[in-house]
Amino acid sequence: GSDIGSQKERVVTEEEWLQKWEMGNIGFHKEQGHPLLQKYLDVLLNGRSGLRIFFPLCGKAVEMKWLADMGHSVVGVEVSEQAVKEFFSEHSLPYCEEPVPEISGAKMFQSTSGNISLYCCSIYDLSSSIVGKFDGVWDRGALVAVNPCDRQRYASLMINLVEKNSSYLLVTVSYDPNKHKGPPFYVPESEIQSLFGNCCEIKCLEKVDDFSERHRQWGLDYFLEVLYKLKFVA
Numbered sequence: 001g002s003d004i005g006s007q008k009e010r011v012v013t014e015e016e017w018l019q020k021w022e023m024g025n026i027g028f029h030k031e032q033g034h035p036l037l038q039k040y041l042d043v044l045l046n047g048r049s050g051l052r053i054f055f056p057l058c059g060k061a062v063e064m065k066w067l068a069d070m071g072h073s074v075v076g077v078e079v080s081e082q083a084v085k086e087f088f089s090e091h092s093l094p095y096c097e098e099p100v101p102e103i104s105g106a107k108m109f110q111s112t113s114g115n116i117s118l119y120c121c122s123i124y125d126l127s128s129s130i131v132g133k134f135d136g137v138w139d140r141g142a143l144v145a146v147n148p149c150d151r152q153r154y155a156s157l158m159i160n161l162v163e164k165n166s167s168y169l170l171v172t173v174s175y176d177p178n179k180h181k182g183p184p185f186y187v188p189e190s191e192i193q194s195l196f197g198n199c200c201e202i203k204c205l206e207k208v209d210d211f212s213e214r215h216r217q218w219g220l221d222y223f224l225e226v227l228y229k230l231k232f233v234a
């Protein structure tokens with residue numbers, strides 16, 4: 001069904017996200033990277049090299065290093081400075097840190113080699129005039145972490161940040177939203193259609209069972225990951 005139940009009203013503040021990082025409450029982080037990106041990398045790249053790839057709400061996703069090593073240029077945005085610093089230190093990547101003149105209080109952390117730039121600020125502070133446009137997007141733990149009331153705003157921003165003909169891989173989760181308050185939030189397929197359907201072709205590539213002990217402790221009895229490819233057409 002497409003009922004998101006009581007999740008519609010739920011708000012997680014930036015402060016709460018910072019606390020999760022401080023407490024090490026980061027069960028979403030995948031140390032080995034995400035198997036669906038490995039499997040569908042070709043779909044994201046589509047034979048192209050030297051892409052600009054965006055990681056919204058990036059955390060310390062290890063795939064950023066992986067794609068940069070393949071010669072792509074990676075840009076992420078993450079509200080937690082701790083997450084950003086852990087990313088660079090866990091991969092032993094030297095970096096520099098500079099203010100972002102257009103965004104008060106924001107900092108940009110860039111690998112010394114120049115191919116990974118992580119903005120430490122809220123995604124809602126970004127625009128294409130600040131970060132440019134992207135050829136590819138890896139959205140995992142991002143749309144599903146956005147407060148349900150902000151989804152429209154998030155989707156409009158993402159649509160603005162992609163080049164025509166870019167490919168956008170989106171991972172959502174599916175479970176009974178009456179049994180867990182989120183995040184991650186349940187995002188039904190009908191909502192993907194209403195958020196992005198006007199601007200792109202949407203294809204569901206795979207649904208995988210991702211149920212684990214963690215989800216059982218949340219009170220759930222099933223948990224799926226759903227991978228979509230959004231193809232932004234001219």
Ligand code: SAH
Nearest residue numbers: 017029057058059078079122123140141145
């Ligand atoms: N995509 C990552 C992290 C998922 S958890 C992964 O797959 O591992 C969601 C992340 O979004 C958290 O690290 C949180 O600190 C960050 N976040 C939450 N709200 C944000 C916002 N408005 N702008 C930028 N980052 C945000």
